[in-house]
Structures are given as structure tokens and as C-alpha cells.
Amino acid sequence: MIRLVLPAHLRKLAMINSELQLDVAGEITQRAVLDALEAAYPVLRGTIRDQDSGRRRPFIRFFACEEDLSHESPDATLPEAVACGREPYLVVAAMAGG
Amino acid sequence: MSGVRVLAGTRKGAFVLTADGKRDRWEVSGPFFGGWEIYHLKGSPADQNRLYASQSSGWSGQVIQRSDDGGRTWEPVGNKFSYEGTTGTHQWYDGTPHPWEFARVWHLEPSLDDPDVVYAGVEDAGLFRSADGGQSWEEMPGLRTHRSGPSWQPGAGGMCLHTIIMDPTRHDRMYAAISAAGAFRSDDAGQTWKPVNKGLQSEGIPDSDAEVGHCVHRIALHPSRPDVLFMQKHWDVMRSDNAGESWREISGNLPSDFGFPIDVHAHEPETVFVVPILSDGEHYPPEGKLRVYRSRTGGDEWEPLTKGLPQENCYVNVLRDAMAVDSLDDCGVYFGTTGGQVYASADGGDSWAPIVRDLPAVLSVEVQTLP
Numbered sequence: 099m100i101r102l103v104l105p106a107h108l109r110k111l112a113m114i115n116s117e118l119q120l121d122v123a124g125e126i127t128q129r130a131v132l133d134a135l136e137a138a139y140p141v142l143r144g145t146i147r148d149q150d151s152g153r154r155r156p157f158i159r160f161f162a163c164e165e166d167l168s169h170e171s172p173d174a175t176l177p178e179a180v181a182c183g184r185e186p187y188l189v190v191a192a193m194a195g196g
Numbered sequence: 197m198s199g200v201r202v203l204a205g206t207r208k209g210a211f212v213l214t215a216d217g218k219r220d221r222w223e224v225s226g227p228f229f230g231g232w233e234i235y236h237l238k239g240s241p242a243d244q245n246r247l248y249a250s251q252s253s254g255w256s257g258q259v260i261q262r263s264d265d266g267g268r269t270w271e272p273v274g275n276k277f278s279y280e281g282t283t284g285t286h287q288w289y290d291g292t293p294h295p296w297e298f299a300r301v302w303h304l305e306p307s308l309d310d311p312d313v314v315y316a317g318v319e320d321a322g323l324f325r326s327a328d329g330g331q332s333w334e335e336m337p338g339l340r341t342h343r344s345g346p347s348w349q350p351g352a353g354g355m356c357l358h359t360i361i362m363d364p365t366r367h368d369r370m371y372a373a374i375s376a377a378g379a380f381r382s383d384d385a386g387q388t389w390k391p392v393n394k395g396l397q398s399e400g401i402p403d404s405d406a407e408v409g410h411c412v413h414r415i416a417l418h419p420s421r422p423d424v425l426f427m428q429k430h431w432d433v434m435r436s437d438n439a440g441e442s443w444r445e446i447s448g449n450l451p452s453d454f455g456f457p458i459d460v461h462a463h464e465p466e467t468v469f470v471v472p473i474l475s476d477g478e479h480y481p482p483e484g485k486l487r488v489y490r491s492r493t494g495g496d497e498w499e500p501l502t503k504g505l506p507q508e509n510c511y512v513n514v515l516r517d518a519m520a521v522d523s524l525d526d527c528g529v530y531f532g533t534t535g536g537q538v539y540a541s542a543d544g545g546d547s548w549a550p551i552v553r554d555l556p557a558v559l560s561v562e563v564q565t566l567p
Contacts, residue, residue, distance in 0.1 A: 105255075107231055107232070107253065107255065107256065108256060110230075110231075111256075111259065111272070141259070141272040143275065143276070144256075144257050144258065144259075144275045144276060145256035145257055145259065145275075146256070148257075149275075149276045149278070150276075150278050155255065155256065155257060157254055157255040157256075158255060158256070191255045191256075192255065
């Protein structure tokens with residue numbers, strides 16, 4: 099079970115109140131986690147990654163275990179602490195005001 | 197009893213304002229989609245309960261919302277806007293080639309007769325269509341791939357397709373306008389397009405009467421005379437009597453012919469409304485007086501409408517999609533400002549009163565006339 103935290107505006111859009119728990123099959127990568135997230139909450143398609151290219155949107159970043167994973171390969175394996183559910187995977191919106 | 201429903205899109209959410217036919221007591225609901233930019237929301241002419249809204253943010257891109265109960269509840273629908281085929285480039289501000297990139301939906305135009313059909317005008321300029329109530333979108337690439345496309349440049353707000361007008365009498369005729377490419381017309385339901393900018397003169401572009409490159413801000417028509425078009429250009433208020441084949445200036449005695457919105461009275465095809473703004477750099481009314489100008493002669497002769505509007509120290513703007521008219525017997529006129537006011541007139545512009553004063557900056561105003 100993967101734990102995942104979304105920024106407030108996306109929690110509101112998806113009508114989620116708190117941290118999520120997702121079943122992710124196979125190797126635990128960023129792509130696999132986000133695929134599972136979008137399958138469970140289709141309204142989030144396109145809000146974190148571009149729907150055509152799969153690229154992370156510029157004002158969105160990914161963290162886990164206090165590490166910035168935003169620029170890691172989407173197919174790199176996530177830390178064991180995330181894979182076993184001890185630490186959450188964080189989707190973070192840039193602190194850009196406005 | 198008849199009534200109206202005003203749909204206001206703002207920088208931080210959408211609001212639905214309702215009143216009976218007197219239009220003097222208003223109920224305000226919202227914000228819907230709080231915190232998101234709502235560039236536009238509009239109701240279907242074929243089903244008053246079917247509304248569409250464009251919700252977007254710099255962080256999380258585009259979401260489209262649909263309501264089937266007149267704006268009480270909403271559900272997100274499809275938000276995948278993929279240009280068809282190879283996208284190529286348009287000109288960037290400095291004239292260099294720039295790849296076509298989807299940014300947001302500026303304008304949603306529901307079909308005149310089918311609530312499930314809706315058109316979307318997007319930035320970078322392109323026209324999309326949904327035939328399933330917004331669940332899926334397909335580009336109508338004939339406009340973006342017009343031979344002039346590589347020469348189009350963005351206006352200051354981006355290269356947006358902001359105006360879509362369906363001819364109510366010719367099923368296959370439609371108009372679109374793009375900043376800063378100009379006006380286009382299709383006579384085959386959007387498959388192919390031709391620029392209709394003859395007669396426009398624009399300072400600040402290398403060829404002032406070029407086929408394309410004009411910063412058209414808004415076009416409006418009256419459904420009873422669809423070949424007569426009115427245009428607010430970056431500078432100049434214009435009129436065409438032949439479906440855009442040629443234009444003539446009708447700025448007349450306006451204190452400034454810069455502005456964004458333009459609209460036509462619901463029952464008087466020669467009565468037109470604009471809101472003059474001082475200049476392209478000074479996006480506020482001349483002399484700090486918020487004045488709607490009305491022409492009852494189809495242009496050239498304009499009268500200021502000031503009753504109920506602030507006549508000192510007013511420095512708000514009225515954006516291109518932020519004016520609308522209802523079709524009650526006494527035509528109502530509505531507009532929203534970047535200062536968060538939505539004003540209503542229940543007497544064709546003679547007098548005005550704010551419906552609300554303190555919304556976030558208003559991006560768009562539409563109105564539905566309810567039976």
C-alpha cells in the first residue's frame with residue numbers, strides 16, 4: 099500500500115480529505131504510482147502530468163523521504179520506505195503565491 | 197415568472213447570480229471551484245440547465261466542469277486538449293518561431309441546438325469541439341493549420357482564440373477571432389477558414405492593413421441580422437455589413453476607441469454597447485469615469501451611460517468576455533470589472549446598479565434568460 103499526499107487544491111478537486119492509500123501493482127516507480135492515482139481519480143489526469151507527453155507540470159514537484167524526486171526518471175524505483183508504506187510520496191505545488 | 201441567471205467567471209472561482217424578471221434583488225451563489233481561474237462559463241441555448249465552465253490554474257492546467265442543474269452542482273468532464281497532427285510553430289513576441297503549446301480554454305460556446313455539442317477556443321489558438329457533453333474533445337484543425345498560422349503572434353494576454361460565434365440562420369457558418377491574428381470565418385461548419393480582416397487598420401504591425409495580424413478583441417452580432425458584425429479591436433470599433441468581407445470604422449465620438457467587450461441589444465440590432473478604456477497601456481476608463489457607451493445608430497454616434505456607475509476615481513477594466521445581454525422585454529445589460537464588481541442594467545443601459553461589488557477580478561460574464 100502506497101501512501102500519497104496531494105496539494106490542497108488537488109485534494110479539493112478530487113474530493114479527497116486526507117492522505118491517500120493506493121494499491122500499486124508491480125515495481126513501485128513514480129510512473130506506476132501516478133498511473134494508479136489517475137486510474138482511481140480520473141479528474142486528476144492532466145493536473146500533475148501532461149496527458150500526451152507524461153511530463154511533470156512545471157509548478158508541480160515530487161518528494162519522498164525528504165528527497166526531491168522531481169527530476170528523477172519516472173521509471174526509477176522509489177525508496178523502500180515509500181514502497182512499504184512507511185513514508186508517503188508527496189505531490190507538492192510550487193510555492194508561487196497568487 | 198421569468199428571470200435571469202448571470203454566470204461570472206473570476207480569477208478565483210465562479211459565481212452564479214440569479215434574479216427574477218425585475219432584476220433588482222439578487223441571490224449570489226459560489227464561489228465554485230474556489231482558488232482556480234474561471235476564464236469562462238456559459239449555458240446551452242438548447243437546455244438552460246446545461247452549463248459548461250473552463251477552470252484552470254498555472255499549477256495544474258485545464259479542467260472542464262459541466263452542470264446539468266443550472267449551476268447548483270458540477271462534475272468534471274474531459275480535459276484532454278491535444279492538437280491534431282504536427283503542430284508546427286507560430287511567431288513569438290520577438291518574431292522567432294515558437295511551438296504551438298496548449299495553455300488553457302478561453303471561451304466555451306455551446307451549440308445553438310444540441311446541449312452535448314460545445315466548442316472551445318483555446319490558447320495557443322485552436323478550436324476544439326466536443327459532441328458528448330465535454331467528455332472528449334477533438335481539434336478542428338482547419339483554423340490552426342490555415343496557411344497564415346505560422347505568422348500569427350500572441351497578444352499581451354497570450355495567443356488566444358477568444359471569440360466563437362455561430363450564425364443562427366446558416367448552419368455551417370461560424371466566426372472565430374484570435375489575438376493577435378484577427379477574425380476568421382468558416383462556411384463549412386469549421387472545416388476550412390478564411391481571414392475576414394479587410395478594412396482593419398492596425399498601427400504597430402509592419403503592414404497596417406495585412407490579411408492577418410490584427411488584435412481583434414471581440415466580435416458580436418444580432419441573431420436577426422447575422423451578416424452585420426460589430427468588432428472592438430485593440431484600437432478602433434468596427435462594423436461589417438457583409439459577414440466580415442469588409443469592415444469600416446464606427447468609433448465616431450467615443451472618448452477612446454480602445455476597449456475589450458462589445459455587445460448588441462437583444463431587440464434592437466442597431467443598438468451597440470462598448471466600454472472605452474484609455475489606451476493599450478492604461479487599462480482603465482478615461483478620466484476615472486466608468487462609462488458604458490451606447491450607439492443606437494449602429495455606430496458612429498455614441499452616448500455615455502453613467503447613471504449608477506462610478507464617475508470619479510474608477511480605474512478598473514472590463515475584459516473582452518465580461519459583457520452580456522439578456523432577452524427580457526426590457527433588455528438587461530451586464531458587465532463585470534477587474535475590480536470585482538458585476539453591474540446590471542434592467543433598462544437597456546439607461547441606469548445601472550451593482551449586483552455584487554467585491555468579487556475577485558471578473559474575467560467573464562454571461563447571462564441566461566429563464567422562462
